[in-house]
Amino acid sequence: MIKMTDIIMDGHPILREKAASVKLPASQEEKETLQEMLQFLKNSQDPKIAEKYGLRPGIGLAAPQIGISKRMIAVLVTDDEENVYSYALFNPKILSHSVEQTYLEGGEGCLSVDEDIPGNVPRYARITVTGTDLNGSEVKLRLKGLPAICFQHEIDHLDGIMFYDRIDKKDPFQTYGKPVLR
Numbered sequence: 666m667i668k669m670t671d672i673i674m675d676g677h678p679i680l681r682e683k684a685a686s687v688k689l690p691a692s693q694e695e696k697e698t699l700q701e702m703l704q705f706l707k708n709s710q711d712p713k714i715a716e717k718y719g720l721r722p723g724i725g726l727a728a729p730q731i732g733i734s735k736r737m738i739a740v741l742v743t744d745d746e747e748n749v750y751s752y753a754l755f756n757p758k759i760l761s762h763s764v765e766q767t768y769l770e771g772g773e774g775c776l777s778v779d780e781d782i783p784g785n786v787p788r789y790a791r792i793t794v795t796g797t798d799l800n801g802s803e804v805k806l807r808l809k810g811l812p813a814i815c816f817q818h819e820i821d822h823l824d825g826i827m828f829y830d831r832i833d834k835k836d837p838f839q840t841y842g843k844p845v846l847r
């Protein structure tokens with residue numbers, strides 16, 4: 666199982682690389698890794714398991730964060746209407762996005778960053794994402810709210826972008842449209 670000791674921390678060069686596309690169909694090993702990434706999120710959101718293994722709750726994880734520079738992400742997030750988004754995708758890509766922006770009220774965090782970095786992170790309010798799931802099927806998702814922010818955070822990891830790169834240095838608490846409440 667993936668534990669916090671498997672998470673690569675900020676400063677490691679792999680978090681600044683552009684991850685390689687996964688040649689499809691994915692290998693058995695790549696499928697097992699992606700499945701383990703989703704399982705980590707489930708474990709991290711289970712109070713008993715998280716407590717037992719000292720897991721930080723996570724709603725997303727990108728393969729570079731476990732030392733694998735491949736375009737693979739897992740997302741396990743609930744939106745404000747209690748819809749659960751549980752996805753493990755190869756080669757996720759933002760196909761289109763709104764002009765309208767948003768930001769997560771209170772700022773963002775990252776499993777690869779221990780310290781709190783204050784500031785609002787501008788994100789697209791709505792995105793259309795595609796990718797290939799563990800069964801090899803193409804998935805197309807239209808997202809808004811926290812799921813949209815989460816997918817953008819994870820896809821940024823595949824391009825070597827950390828959330829704090831996007832915080833305005835001159836005015837970190839600048840707002841971007843209507844906030845997504847935690």
Ligand SMILES: O=C(O)C[C@@H](Cc1ccccc1)[C@H](O)SCc1ccccc1
Pocket residue numbers: 722723724725726727769773774775776777814815818819822
């Ligand atoms: O480091 C990661 O990629 C996982 C992040 C993803 C994330 C951070 C901020 C906003 C959206 C996604 C972790 O899940 S940080 C923990 C967390 C938990 C609930 C809500 C926001 C952040």
Ligand code: NI
Pocket residue numbers: 774775776777818822
């Ligand atoms: Ni992160």
